[in-house]
Amino acid sequence: MARPSNVFVCQACGSTSPKWFGRCPDCRTWGSLIEEKRGGDDRGQASPPRSPVPVTDVPADFAERIPSGFSELDRVLGGGMVPGSVILLGGDPGIGKSTLLLQVLARMAASGTRVLYVTAEESLRQVGLRAERVNAGSPELLILSETDFGSAAATAAEISPTALVLDSVQALFSQDIGSAPGTISQVREIAARAVTLAKEREIVTWLVGHVTKEGAIAGPKALEHMVDTVLYFEGDSSHAYRMVRSVKNRFGAANELAFLEMTGQGLVQLEDPAGLFLPTAGRPSPGSVVVMGLEGSRPLLVEVQALVAQTPFPNPRRTVSGSELSRVLLILAVLDKRARIRTGSLDVFVNVAGGLQLTEPAADLGIALSIVSSIMDKTVPRTTALCGEIGLSGEIRPVPRLEGRLKEALRLGLKRAIVPAPGNGKLPAVAGMEILPVETIEDAIQILFR
Ligand code: TYD
Ligand code: MG
Secondary structure, three states: OOOOOEEEEEOOOOOEEOOOOOEOOOOOOEOOEEEEEOOOHHHOOOOOOOOOOOHHHOOOOOOOOEOOOOHHHHHHHOOOEOOOOEEEEEEOOOOOHHHHHHHHHHHHHHOOOOEEEEEOOOOHHHHHHHHHHOOOOOOOEEEEEOOEHHHHHHHHHHHOOOEEEEEOOOOOEOOOOOOOOOOHHHHHHHHHHHHHHHHHHOOEEEEEEEOEOOEOOOOHHHHHHHOOEEEEEEOOOOOOEEEEEEEEEOOOOOOOEEEEEEEOOEEEEOOOHHHOEOOOOOOOOOOEEEEEEEEOOEEEEEEEEEEEEEOOOOOOOEEEEOOOHHHHHHHHHHHHHHHOOOOOOEEEEEEEHHHOOOOOHHHHHHHHHHHHHHHHOOOOOOOEEEOOEEOOOOEEEOOOOHHHHHHHHHHOOOOEEEEEOOOOOOOOOOOOOEEEEEOEHHHHHHHHHO
């Protein structure tokens, strides 16, 4: 029997309480409690006991991987899709989630695999239009327009497709839960039932989740622990380049990145993205430097730009895109303290090319020198690349996989690299590349500008 009383569920952290509070007692978020009906009555049923098996009889591998039709996406997935796995694809609305998954299903269908795309958000006609744009014309690709998860799951169980897309988890609802679609209880229930269906029928299941305006609330974050793999679509929709990053992967390495480009015929993968984020040809300008970054296991050369100017305001501005504000503030403090470069009355803008997020500390040195370059109004040659983490006392710390970064820089035509002095005194030798080790931020400024 379902209990009639309702509960109040925090939409931010999912905790429940019998009473309404203005502020969640658990996560302290204001105004996040919403009244929801208690769950259905089918939860109490015990399933029949199963026998455990000796660990030696458990298969140790996932025999076959299913290709997605995008080799770059397969790489991010750890070598393709694992049968019965549940993959969450999160991202901002409009970034290209539906497009990508329709293309994946279309490519699977083209090789004779039966696949099902459940659209809960858009009409059949809208999906049809997109299918035409991306050239998805195979009878093995089935489209179902449905918002009731139970009904979609029944169809999926009957058809037993190799892959299933649920677009989106926020637009589907389960009749067992009283609350509105998109609430945290609904979203979690849909995900939990999708996981059960995927495991029982060995269906690769893709859950599409919009990152909501408020951030994590009832968005993909709330589901990350329930699924096998979590991918996020990155990049902003004003750029054609898009990145798909693995944030969690039970079947492969996390933090791998696939590069895609949005075209008039859907998404196209970029197999050699290393040079895409380099500065365009022409004369170098002050404030622009090239960073030897690393994305997942792949080196990537990226232009970082800074603009530093006298502020017209009492409080100078710090605007950062593509890196973290706190990181830039730390770099400014180190420049002030250790290199006597003062920015207290200057506006500082930092921008990473192409909508890329450079989150690794190895980008510190590049960010610092782009700022110094702009302040001094002196250029850094386009053939010079940098990497290094900056410590609080202005020391330059080693970065992982230096040799890989240097080789990539050489391959893309760079000639000189400023790198952290190695602790053990051994620099990688890369023929054709002039490698200048630095111990402090001041050393690097000396080499480039003084
Ligand atoms: P969409 O996949 O609907 O995004 P999401 O499902 O993440 O909300 O597509 C987003 C954008 O891509 C949309 O603005 C239209 C554009 N687009 C193209 O530029 N080319 C195409 O071939 C398609 C299908 C979409
Ligand atoms: Mg969509």
